[in-house]
Amino acid sequence: MSEPTQNDRLTAMVDRLKAGEYRMTPQRRAVLKVLAESRRHPTAEEIHEVVRADFPMTSLATIYKTVTLLKELGEIVELRVAGRCRYDGRNPAPHSHLFCVGCERVVDAEVKTVHAVTEGLARRTGYRIIGQRIDFLGVCPECQ
Amino acid sequence: MSEPTQNDRLTAMVDRLKAGEYRMTPQRRAVLKVLAESRRHPTAEEIHEVVRADFPMTSLATIYKTVTLLKELGEIVELRVAGRCRYDGRNPAPHSHLFCVGCERVVDAEVKTVHAVTEGLARRTGYRIIGQRIDFLGVCPECQ
DNA sequence: ATTGGTGCAAAGTATTTGCACACTT
DNA sequence: AAGTGTGCAAATACTTTGCACCAAT
Numbered sequence: 001m002s003e004p005t006q007n008d009r010l011t012a013m014v015d016r017l018k019a020g021e022y023r024m025t026p027q028r029r030a031v032l033k034v035l036a037e038s039r040r041h042p043t044a045e046e047i048h049e050v051v052r053a054d055f056p057m058t059s060l061a062t063i064y065k066t067v068t069l070l071k072e073l074g075e076i077v078e079l080r081v082a083g084r085c086r087y088d089g090r091n092p093a094p095h096s097h098l099f100c101v102g103c104e105r106v107v108d109a110e111v112k113t114v115h116a117v118t119e120g121l122a123r124r125t126g127y128r129i130i131g132q133r134i135d136f137l138g139v140c141p142e143c144q
Numbered sequence: 145m146s147e148p149t150q151n152d153r154l155t156a157m158v159d160r161l162k163a164g165e166y167r168m169t170p171q172r173r174a175v176l177k178v179l180a181e182s183r184r185h186p187t188a189e190e191i192h193e194v195v196r197a198d199f200p201m202t203s204l205a206t207i208y209k210t211v212t213l214l215k216e217l218g219e220i221v222e223l224r225v226a227g228r229c230r231y232d233g234r235n236p237a238p239h240s241h242l243f244c245v246g247c248e249r250v251v252d253a254e255v256k257t258v259h260a261v262t263e264g265l266a267r268r269t270g271y272r273i274i275g276q277r278i279d280f281l282g283v284c285p286e287c288q
Numbered sequence: 289a290t291t292g293g294t295g296c297a298a299a300g301t302a303t304t305t306g307c308a309c310a311c312t313t
Numbered sequence: 314a315a316g317t318g319t320g321c322a323a324a325t326a327c328t329t330t331g332c333a334c335c336a337a338t
Contacts, residue, residue: 129282205294209329
């Protein structure tokens with residue numbers, strides 16, 4: 001059970017914002033909740049729809065402002081898939097994704113060698129590696 | 145010397161278009177040339193500027209139409225960096241990139257284990273893997 | 289002669305920003 | 314009370330598309 005639960009993530013993000021001089025509004029909390037819970041790597045639009053169920057007045061601009069903030073704080077990861085941004089708030093640590101060109105769903109991919117690869121690359125190139133984006137494109141079993 | 149030369153790439157792309165029912169216009173050839181030769185992973189805008197040196201009438205729309213075509217044919221790879229698309233025509237085989245957050249340049253990264261990682265992932269998940277995007281973010285030696 | 293390619297301009301998308309007001313602290 | 318966050322609308326940035334004309338085959 002080393003993986004953090006959804007609730008841990010929500011709490012972590014809330015605490016992180018409170019630690020800064022950031023305010024906790026109902027809309028913002030709702031966005032955090034979606035990001036902490038969703039396994040779908042939702043787009044801004046998708047987050048908006050879910051949040052709207054509870055807070056119908058919420059604007060898309062607010063979603064964007066919130067994800068931009070969380071991105072800067074390193075609490076969520078942005079990935080671009082098929083021309084749009086998707087957000088991963090469940091696991092802010094670097095990891096890789098598996099994207100199905102059929103259903104367009106994104107799931108996390110376990111690649112144990114990422115760390116080793118990054119280290120080797122840094123050694124060979126002299127770059128200071130600060131992040132990686134390792135996404136695989138494929139067709140999931142159901143779509144085949 | 146197993147790596148293809150720029151000229152090989154240009155010829156390969158030209159041949160590929162001719163093999164289809166595609167026409168070879170001066171503008172199109174100029175775009176192919178930039179893609180075959182540039183190590184900069186140029187944006188559409190950057191390709192446009194270079195092509196314009198020889199063919200000042202060339203429109204940005206033509207650049208986009210050509211890269212879209214080449215992308216569909218699998219002759220070039222599109223990568224999104226910092227919100228814009230860049231194109232890699234020198235090496236259409238899957239490989240990874242190193243992006244410097246300082247100078248925004250992109251270079252190819254040699255990662256020998258990619259194939260092994262992909263294979264393992266396919267075996268474990270049941271996905272048919274048809275592509276990968278392995279990009280590293282870092283600070284190059286000069287920018288550090 | 290055909291019909292695909294080009295340039296132009298307009299339309300689309302996705303995301304960001306300015307501003308007045310509301311709400312958290 | 315102070316000042317951040319919000320919603321709205323406009324702006325921005327990038328890419329795509331429609332159309333009439335041009336040119337490669």
